[in-house]
Amino acid sequence: MLRQLQSLITRGRVLTSPAQLAGYSADGLGYKRFMPDAVVIPADADELVAFMRGAKSVGVPVILRGAGTSLSGGPVAAQGGVVVHTSSLKRIREINVEGFWCEVECGVALNDLDAALKPHGVFYPPDPSSGPVCTLGGNIASNAGGAHCFRYGVTSNYVLGVEAVMLDGSVHRFGGPAGGHGPWREDWKRFMIGSEGTLAAFTRFWLRLLPLPEKVWTFRATYPDLRSIEAAIHALVAHPAYPAAIEMIDPRGVAMVEGSQMACGLPKGSFMLLTEIDGPAALVDARVQSIAKLLRDAGSDDVVFSDDEPTRMKLWKARKAAGGLMGQLSADFVVQDAVIPKRALAEVLQLVYDEADAAGIPAVNIFHAGDGNLHPNFLFNSRKPGDLEKVEHISKALMKRVIEVGGTLSGEHGIGNDKAAYMPLVFGPDSMRLQLAVPAAFNPAHQLNPLKVLEARRFVA
Amino acid sequence: MSVEATDHYSNCTHCGFCLAVCPTYILTGDENNSPRGRLRLWSEEAAGKIPRDEWTDFYTSECVGCLACETACPAHVPYGELFEHTRHDHVATHRSHPSPAIRLAAHAVTHQSLFNLAMLPARMMRNLGLTPHPFLLPGKPALLKSTAGYARELMRAKKPTGPRVALLTGCLMEAMFRDINFATVRVLIENNCQVITPENQTCCGTFQEHTGLEGVEALREQNRRAFGPLDVDAIVSNSSGCGYSLAKTLAPNKPVRDVLTFLGDLDLKKREPRSTTARLYVDLPCHLVHGQKAPGIPANVLDATGIPWALAPNAKDCCGSGGVYNLDKPENARAILSAKSAFLNEAEGDPVILGTANHVCMMQWHSAGATGLVTRPYEVKHVIQLLDPGEGFALTPV
Ligand SMILES: Cc1cc2nc3c(=O)[nH]c(=O)nc-3n(C[C@H](O)[C@H](O)[C@H](O)COP(=O)(O)OP(=O)(O)OC[C@H]3O[C@@H](n4cnc5c(N)ncnc54)[C@H](O)[C@@H]3O)c2cc1C
Ligand code: SF4
Ligand code: SF4
Numbered sequence: 001m002l003r004q005l006q007s008l009i010t011r012g013r014v015l016t017s018p019a020q021l022a023g024y025s026a027d028g029l030g031y032k033r034f035m036p037d038a039v040v041i042p043a044d045a046d047e048l049v050a051f052m053r054g055a056k057s058v059g060v061p062v063i064l065r066g067a068g069t070s071l072s073g074g075p076v077a078a079q080g081g082v083v084v085h086t087s088s089l090k091r092i093r094e095i096n097v098e099g100f101w102c103e104v105e106c107g108v109a110l111n112d113l114d115a116a117l118k119p120h121g122v123f124y125p126p127d128p129s130s131g132p133v134c135t136l137g138g139n140i141a142s143n144a145g146g147a148h149c150f151r152y153g154v155t156s157n158y159v160l161g162v163e164a165v166m167l168d169g170s171v172h173r174f175g176g177p178a179g180g181h182g183p184w185r186e187d188w189k190r191f192m193i194g195s196e197g198t199l200a201a202f203t204r205f206w207l208r209l210l211p212l213p214e215k216v217w218t219f220r221a222t223y224p225d226l227r228s229i230e231a232a233i234h235a236l237v238a239h240p241a242y243p244a245a246i247e248m249i250d251p252r253g254v255a256m257v258e259g260s261q262m263a264c265g266l267p268k269g270s271f272m273l274l275t276e277i278d279g280p281a282a283l284v285d286a287r288v289q290s291i292a293k294l295l296r297d298a299g300s301d302d303v304v305f306s307d308d309e310p311t312r313m314k315l316w317k318a319r320k321a322a323g324g325l326m327g328q329l330s331a332d333f334v335v336q337d338a339v340i341p342k343r344a345l346a347e348v349l350q351l352v353y354d355e356a357d358a359a360g361i362p363a364v365n366i367f368h369a370g371d372g373n374l375h376p377n378f379l380f381n382s383r384k385p386g387d388l389e390k391v392e393h394i395s396k397a398l399m400k401r402v403i404e405v406g407g408t409l410s411g412e413h414g415i416g417n418d419k420a421a422y423m424p425l426v427f428g429p430d431s432m433r434l435q436l437a438v439p440a441a442f443n444p445a446h447q448l449n450p451l452k453v454l455e456a457r458r459f460v461a
Numbered sequence: 462m463s464v465e466a467t468d469h470y471s472n473c474t475h476c477g478f479c480l481a482v483c484p485t486y487i488l489t490g491d492e493n494n495s496p497r498g499r500l501r502l503w504s505e506e507a508a509g510k511i512p513r514d515e516w517t518d519f520y521t522s523e524c525v526g527c528l529a530c531e532t533a534c535p536a537h538v539p540y541g542e543l544f545e546h547t548r549h550d551h552v553a554t555h556r557s558h559p560s561p562a563i564r565l566a567a568h569a570v571t572h573q574s575l576f577n578l579a580m581l582p583a584r585m586m587r588n589l590g591l592t593p594h595p596f597l598l599p600g601k602p603a604l605l606k607s608t609a610g611y612a613r614e615l616m617r618a619k620k621p622t623g624p625r626v627a628l629l630t631g632c633l634m635e636a637m638f639r640d641i642n643f644a645t646v647r648v649l650i651e652n653n654c655q656v657i658t659p660e661n662q663t664c665c666g667t668f669q670e671h672t673g674l675e676g677v678e679a680l681r682e683q684n685r686r687a688f689g690p691l692d693v694d695a696i697v698s699n700s701s702g703c704g705y706s707l708a709k710t711l712a713p714n715k716p717v718r719d720v721l722t723f724l725g726d727l728d729l730k731k732r733e734p735r736s737t738t739a740r741l742y743v744d745l746p747c748h749l750v751h752g753q754k755a756p757g758i759p760a761n762v763l764d765a766t767g768i769p770w771a772l773a774p775n776a777k778d779c780c781g782s783g784g785v786y787n788l789d790k791p792e793n794a795r796a797i798l799s800a801k802s803a804f805l806n807e808a809e810g811d812p813v814i815l816g817t818a819n820h821v822c823m824m825q826w827h828s829a830g831a832t833g834l835v836t837r838p839y840e841v842k843h844v845i846q847l848l849d850p851g852e853g854f855a856l857t858p859v
Pocket of ligand 1: 027028063064065066067068069070071074075086106127128129130133134135136137138139140141142143144145146147196197198200201202203321322323324412413449475476477
């Protein structure tokens with residue numbers, strides 16, 4: 001296999017030694033380890049295409065990997081095979097300010113794109129908290145969300161076109177700078193977005209941009225209990241200012257923020273809410289006091305707000321780094337990604353606490369409250385027998401309740417390998433059959449990212 | 462690897478935030494060549510999941526030691542400590558082989574008087590303006606007079622009455638860049654600080670830390686004896702790397718501060734503007750911002766230089782010097798420097814001055830011009846030199 005790979009990748013790198021594969025054995029769920037058989041780092045898109053052309057004859061699974069920040073076991077070699085790392089494809093090819101679009105390679109890091117766009121007065125709204133490192137390839141393959149997706153919508157709303165390479169090396173463009181279907185009768189790029197590396201390898205994208213809002217106000221409020229923060233969230237959602245983001249951190253999350261370099265004096269034991277309004281200066285300035293009043297009326301006596309960029313960034317930083325903060329307590333964690341109707345928020349969160357407390361597993365909630373997109377983090381010790389089983393038990397109980405209240409399995413992290421087992425809980429047999437038919441049409445042997453999304457997707461050489 | 466050390470690995474949540482700031486990951490795009498990757502290799506080897514492998518040795522050797530990953534890490538993974546431990550372990554078990562020249566230098570710095578003597582020709586060459594090596598900066602170091610001797614003379618002449626400050630004079634700083642030490646003494650005394658230079662102090666041990674060689678504990682012990690009992694208001698260093706190392710040695714009993722951070726708390730004497738066109742671009746050494754975790758060089762200190770200043774682009778990113786990294790991995794170091802120094806070619810100002818706070822970074826920045834990465838003239842200065850009242854200060858009346 002080594003020789004075959006070396007004949008396909010001549011300018012990039014082929015890694016095969018155990019100590020070269022270990023760095024690629026996990027994604028953002030560090031405790032779950034899958035050793036690939038090899039890793040390739042194509043030097044550019046042409047080499048990625050050449051690799052895909054020859055991949056069938058290599059006869060092992062092919063797993064695309066961006067920054068490996070997935071929280072669902074996405075870019076890992078669940079069935080062995082070759083991991084294709086896109087780290088060299090990091091060119092921003094064009095920023096078209098008049099047309100409000102840009103063209104980027106799949107390995108561009110999200111925040112690098114943000115930084116490049118800013119001087120032009122435009123922005124790309126999806127903002128997963130992994131922004132400093134996650135790639136657009138990973139974002140589009142997972143249809144990533146983020147704090148500001150409450151108002152702006154998720155990644156799929158901003159993808160105008162996708163260039164995708166199939167397993168036979170054929171290159172297809174779905175959509176393009178003008179958006180739409182491109183040369184296809186149907187809007188096939190919608191199949192590509194969120195496909196988690198199961199349909200094709202993406203090389204580049206055309207993305208829709210928006211003008212930067214003229215003015216932004218960020219608010220932080222803390223609440224003594226779940227009931228009062230829930231009241232604030234419901235009131236915000238109904239407010240005519242239509243906040244851009246509504247985020248929540250629970251008391252355990254607050255304690256971790258306060259124990260870190262992001263500490264900002266949050267009261268111990270409080271629930272923290274973060275929200276933001278943006279738009280024309282005259283309009284948002286006029287709404288500031290009414291948002292502050294809303295936050296106070298819901299029961300907060302600690303409301304801080306600012307339109308000063310460094311202060312706002314500081315408020316956000318605590319939220320954005322929150323995922324990694326788990327390491328202060330435990331490096332091993334499972335994070336669920338369920339979406340529920342907002343009216344059930346307090347009830348489902350209470351279930352999380354009750355189940356986790358009963359099992360003796362710490363649960364930390366840091367999530368996109370406006371979207372009802374829960375992220376309970378269950379912290380455990382992978383070296384302690386029985387711990388992971390407890391987490392799985394709590395997760396199943398949670399998922400059952402989520403479905404009862406009319407919610408679903410995943411909002412933004414994707415299904416990957418980690419949540420594939422929960423799919424039958426949410427989707428009936430007919431729906432599962434149809435969902436399996438789509439990847440099977442693109443790569444019948446499931447050579448691309450097998451054992452992801454659907455457990456039945458096993459590669460047979 | 463000790464159990465305590467391996468336990469630290471378990472802090473790493475694998476979030477990947479550190480990849481974005483790691484110069485070797487940015488350079489190579491290979492996850493093994495990143496903080497998250499290296500931690501993975503070390504922990505998997507320690508846990509017996511992967512065999513001892515020369516690729517682990519290679520990826521370990523590739524790390525610049527800039528510690529940007531520590532600042533980026535929300536989980537407080539003590540990367541620097543783990544790295545130092547691993548590097549030392551690799552040298553001790555012959556998995557890494559520092560060159561004979563590096564071994565000789567590491568030995569030499571532990572004998573300061575011999576080292577001072579051995580470096581006499583280098584000081585002479587700098588004095589004569591002969592700087593054939595790309596790392597050799599122009600300057601006018603005293604040939605024979607030591608910093609300690611100079612400080613005593615100036616203290617007698619000026620009789621400052623303010624805070625008592627103990628100065629780490631360093632090994633290479635003293636042997637090669639004594640002019641910067643002298644400037645430091647002048648600036649401190651001009652600002653009414655009483656300067657003490659403990660005679661029995663020695664190299665801070667950074668050289669051993671950077672190379673994984675034996676002997677660091679003996680140096681640390683000597684410095685604990687030299688600085689530990691002192692009754693002073695501050696212990697300061699004018700090299701951010703040495704300051705960081707001494708801080709670790711004396712922690713938690715005696716805080717060590719970078720001299721510029723310390724000066725930031727004083728009502729500083731200001732230098733007259735030297736020309737209307739001069740521009741200062743400030744680079745922030747890794748061991749200042751990521752090691753000592755200082756927010757930067759205080760703005761009032763930079764204002765006191767009298768030169769309009771701005772932070773260099775990506776000021777908190779590594780310049781590639783990494784102690785002896787630029788000798789060990791010259792290609793990587795040059796690629797990192799190339800990206801970092803490119804702005805100088807277009808930077809406004811006449812003269813253009815690159816200011817920093819660490820002598821090894823100064824050498825690296827100087828090499829950008831000497832090796833053709835920067836093609837326009839520019840000066841490299843320690844910020845303390847830009848605050849310097851000059852050699853004539855000794856003669857001015859009190
Ligand atoms: C601290 C932290 C915070 C996070 N916050 C959020 C958040 O707010 N919102 C959110 O949505 N997610 C979040 N995530 C999850 C994760 O960052 C996102 O899923 C992100 O989109 C993954 O990008 P990546 O480059 O790391 O992709 P990877 O993890 O490398 O891959 C993700 C998936 O995309 C596929 N893929 C990658 N590149 C390509 C390509 N070129 N072609 C085809 N398929 C490809 C992979 O096969 C895999 O299935 C967070 C993760 C962390 C660690
Ligand atoms: S110390 Fe610097 S070079 Fe080494 S892993 Fe950390 S960021 Fe990378
Ligand atoms: S930032 Fe810290 S926790 Fe995250 S991957 Fe790097 S070392 Fe691990």
